[in-house]
Amino acid sequence: MYLGISNIDGGGSKDVTITEAPGGAVPTGSVDPGSAEGPSVQEVYNQDGPGVVTVEVASREVGPGGGSGFVIDKQGHVVTNQHVVDGADSVSVAFASGAREEARVVGEDPSTDLAVLQVDAPKQTLKPLTLGDSEALGVGDPVIAIGNPLNVGISVTTGIVSGVGRPIKAPNNYTINGAVQTDAAINPGNSGGPLLDARGTVVGVNSQIFSETGGFQGVGFAVPVNTVKGVVEQLIETGRVEHGFIGVSMFQVGIGELAAYSGRDAAKLSDELGLPENGAIVSKTTRGGPADEAGLKGGEGREEDVAGLPVPIGDVITEVRGEPVSTPDDVIEVVNSLKPGDDLPLTVVTPGEEPRDVTVRLGVQPPE
Template structure:
């Protein structure tokens, strides 16, 4: 039986061409091993006919183990990062309440059926394929008003997309209501009357309840294959990724459930069929853009906070300090832990406050900062306009420096 795919086009030829290129690269690597270190890379998991225009070809990111320089702040959304503004004419978000989280209990499969099969039968009708002029990805229905969730890097700059439910042959128009490159999330709206009969929206779980080793089930459209399900576990928590605009996404869920190009924007589900994350990126060994068992999902609590504003067409505001940071070099008993400032953005909050390259931030508002991730995560939990007090080591001396956080720029300066 020929595999079913919901979009016409050359995805099969593209896959064969990718396989040919990978085979050639592997042959070259085997012939000249001294030239290759097989670096790990992280790719957004959208797919398209033109790799340079798709989510896969742009924004290639060095793997987490190699990432040492982070742009602070930005990245994952935190509740404090919304503008408190109820003016509907404002470009800022109106601080609507977060989408609710529901309790999740493991589904008990019927006799002769697996848990993954039961969850797939329940949830897959709400999973859609999203296609733009440059590529395709996945999305899923979250309410009865025609609201779909996907990745920012799936819709890119499009204002409208094509949407298909796997249970329905029609191509629907989807209007992009809002995007947040800092969390790699987007909202697409379709006519609710066009949703196929019987399709139930997916619900969000509280991602703080997720533990390493929990069941993780992904549903998406890898290489255009309609609503493919894969199962694994939660491999790790609290990872960080680089967002499409270069800032940092915090609290990311790592999974070994197979995720491939085309899975972007699809749901990562727990054993109760509730959404714990939105699949966004995969790590590879540099020779292949396919799954090697390391995938990453934006956590559901980030999604729950960002989506109400995006659904209203508002802009999400993130706090920004305006520094690049890394772990202090030459760690030894005499080297302080903390976040080392490698550069300061001219005219940014850190520059205005007097921070300098070479400073090591060891605490903020009395909370210890053990490394660069701690500082980034703390800034991401604040809102523009918030004042922070940093404890800074400079030339062996400790001092306190106050800064007022600003709105994050559209991309890393």
């Protein structure tokens, strides 16, 4: 569930400087908010709160709405979620000081659910946040979320990192890899606000919650800041982001997971279906796409019932760049790390045949 609010009441400079925390810092988890070694939650809020904004949007189709965002430089660039500004006819930003400025959308990237805005605001109003390192996070590390939940005003909540490296679905149905899972309370309106480590550096952009009720149930997700850095740089420079694309749809789980679900070991399932014991099953290839051109085949027209699941018997990707594949996410993560024109070596098994090595040259990811 995305966290923008809808139906609530009531070309920029490329000469930018984004502040990043220095490398080689003490790991995040070694400092707790309020401990002798680090700032208190109140100190983090006082430090970073002035750089967190409310994003207000208006749309003829869905009416007023909004979310949160944060300032990243003195040139007035603000990061938020793409789904917050999607389809907006006008956008404005409200600062903690009470100042409100009209904003223009510099660029949007639905594949990572990120957008960059720019406001023409006085330098003293702009309080840039420092970008940290999401790769340094570990499960159990303390985190702090700041945003405008339910349009009540800029608020702060705390929690821990509940999981790292989570795949989540982007607004255009592609996959965002490496998301940070947290139990810090985030609700509709928090979208686009920062998730901070104990020192107050940004480690993610709050984006989604898993909820069966529409309210927060202790499972929230943030786009990792290491993804944010590269996307924001491209959006500021060109207004868009090009992602790599191989043109395959894969069965939702890997062969090992499928075997476990069916109550059989991988070797037995392999014998029955002619599949290798590990890998991601290709269910469909995009006609004329990179994988199709490289000779990969999907399982269209051939399915087998496995414990009540219709499983397409297509080619299986067993290795990516020489590393074994356990799940489709292993393939997606590597593809997301590459750019159009890069070559991707794969090991592929057609059911009942021997493994073969193929090289796929990535194309440009289509909008959906």
